[in-house]
Amino acid sequence: AQTVTQSQPEMSVQEAETVTLSCTYDTSESNYYLFWYKQPPSRQMILVIRQEAYKQQNATENRFSVNFQKAAKSFSLKISDSQLGDTAMYFCALFPGANSKLTFGKGITLSVRP
């Protein structure tokens, strides 16, 4: 079985500052995918960034980057130059492989202050 843990329920950051959201996971698979999804009040789940476990290089997408620590089973999201539009719930998710299910954490509510 796989688990995803997001222990921080809420975070707040000043506009233009940097914030890091934490996530830990557990799986017995060796090749898997990790994701961060953003869910604004509109409820549309939007993929922010993905990381393939076999890749050592941390993924980056514009202002979003991850710190993937495979041995520690840690996958944190760093948002640089935070913008008001980044206000949303953020979910960490694990996909262990084909014919498996996507497992989500409980999410974290991020508020960006003007």
Add this chain to the structure above:
Amino acid sequence: EAGVVQSPRYKIIEKKQPVAFWCNPISGHNTLYWYRQNLGQGPELLIRYENEEAVDDSQLPKDRFSAERLKGVDSTLKIQPAELGDSAVYLCASSLSSGTHEQYFGPGTRLTVT
């Protein structure tokens, strides 16, 4: 390219009444998922379809929930009779195949059972 379409966006019903949700996946996507998202939680998989076949319905409460995906395209999720605890957001997602790690989500239906 059109995204995953869901309707209705909101539904309010009294307990013991039936309710149905509709989903139209992205064109060409063979795999379709229904998730339930309780308030303050991450989505949890209810059922996964490969074309018209339900290949994982282990989390679907079969005494009151049913789903179908006729012709392997659109899908309907039904609850009959609804209970107070069914109040949640019901999300539909699709992917090219079950081996594809990237899922695309619809905007969801918020169900309130009174």
